[in-house]
Amino acid sequence: MAKSDEVFLSGRGVTKVYGFGDKKTVAVNKVDFDFHKGEIISIVGESGSGKTTLAKMLLGLHSVTSGEIYYNGKLRDIRSTRKKRAYWKGIQAIFQDPFSSFNVFNRIDTLLLDCINMRGQKDLPYDKKVELMTEACSFVNLKFAELTKKYPFELSGGQMQRLMIARIFLLKPQILIADEPTSMIDACSRATILDMLLKLREEINMTIIFITHDIGLAYYVSDSVYIMEHGVFVEKGTADDVILHPKADYTKRLINDVPKIYEEWDLSTV
Numbered sequence: 001m002a003k004s005d006e007v008f009l010s011g012r013g014v015t016k017v018y019g020f021g022d023k024k025t026v027a028v029n030k031v032d033f034d035f036h037k038g039e040i041i042s043i044v045g046e047s048g049s050g051k052t053t054l055a056k057m058l059l060g061l062h063s064v065t066s067g068e069i070y071y072n073g074k075l076r077d078i079r080s081t082r083k084k085r086a087y088w089k090g091i092q093a094i095f096q097d098p099f100s101s102f103n104v105f106n107r108i109d110t111l112l113l114d115c116i117n118m119r120g121q122k123d124l125p126y127d128k129k130v131e132l133m134t135e136a137c138s139f140v141n142l143k144f145a146e147l148t149k150k151y152p153f154e155l156s157g158g159q160m161q162r163l164m165i166a167r168i169f170l171l172k173p174q175i176l177i178a179d180e181p182t183s184m185i186d187a188c189s190r191a192t193i194l195d196m197l198l199k200l201r202e203e204i205n206m207t208i209i210f211i212t213h214d215i216g217l218a219y220y221v222s223d224s225v226y227i228m229e230h231g232v233f234v235e236k237g238t239a240d241d242v243i244l245h246p247k248a249d250y251t252k253r254l255i256n257d258v259p260k261i262y263e264e265w266d267l268s269t270v
């Protein structure tokens with residue numbers, strides 16, 4: 001399965017302003033986007049360009065100052081807690097630091113059981129729940145039986161991020177926002193995590209929105225790329241168009257800043 005023509009999440013004039021007067025920051029400035037079902041989109045930009053702010057608005061964790069977000073063909077409405085909960089059944093996230101997203105005093109099995117309950121399967125017999133948790137863990141090459149009584153702090157960063165993917169496997173959201181999910185782990189675990197996310201997209205035809213400063217990574221994983229600078233999209237298109245034939249100066253600079261292994265590095269300018 002892959003990208004379809006069906007637009008699943010879109011935005012028109014989406015803007016976020018923090019603060020007032022002298023302290024005002026326009027973090028995201030009138031952006032338009034169309035994300036399709038099953039598509040992998042990367043939002044690429046340097047630190048402070050507004051990527052995380054946009055991700056938080058998409059997740060409904062930050063309010064939108066102006067503009068509209070459409071979900072599944074309708075204007076998104078998350079004004080009540082009930083509506084917000086229903087929205088979160090369809091959209092989930094994994095973040096840079098997997099340890100920051102969870103109560104570290106909850107055991108691993110509690111963390112996974114919560115996902116089964118959120119899926120509306122609270123009344124399943126416990127052995128059936130164990131079967132589901134075991135399947136989710138083996139999807140990410142973890143052994144549920146060895147993890148079940150452990151706490152998050154007893155896991156490595158890479159294992160914890162894999163567990164986050166097991167969570168997504170259980171929740172089966174239609175959209176996943178992955179905000180720099182591999183930036184805190186080593187290169188080898190990074191490739192494994194990326195491949196698991198790609199496998200998950202195949203499995204459940206999920207839309208994945210990747211937030212990253214790494215344009216090389218964006219090229220590796222994405223169907224579409226949106227380049228963000230100072231809160232606006234300076235360029236967007238297919239990964240091939242944007243990265244092989246960049247038009248905006250900012251995109252060209254991001255590409256040129258990627259160190260090439262066969263070139264001598266000029267450290268005098270660093």
Ligand SMILES: Nc1ncnc2c1ncn2[C@@H]1O[C@H](COP(=O)(O)OP(=O)(O)OP(=O)(O)O)[C@@H](O)[C@H]1O
Nearest residue numbers: 018019025027045046047048049050051052053054
């Ligand atoms: N809660 C906040 N209150 C005020 N300003 C904020 C807040 N969060 C972000 N900003 C500002 O909004 C701008 C965009 O920040 P944002 O975190 O969205 O960028 P980013 O591209 O995700 O950066 P990074 O890659 O470093 O996470 C920055 O100028 C930042 O200082």
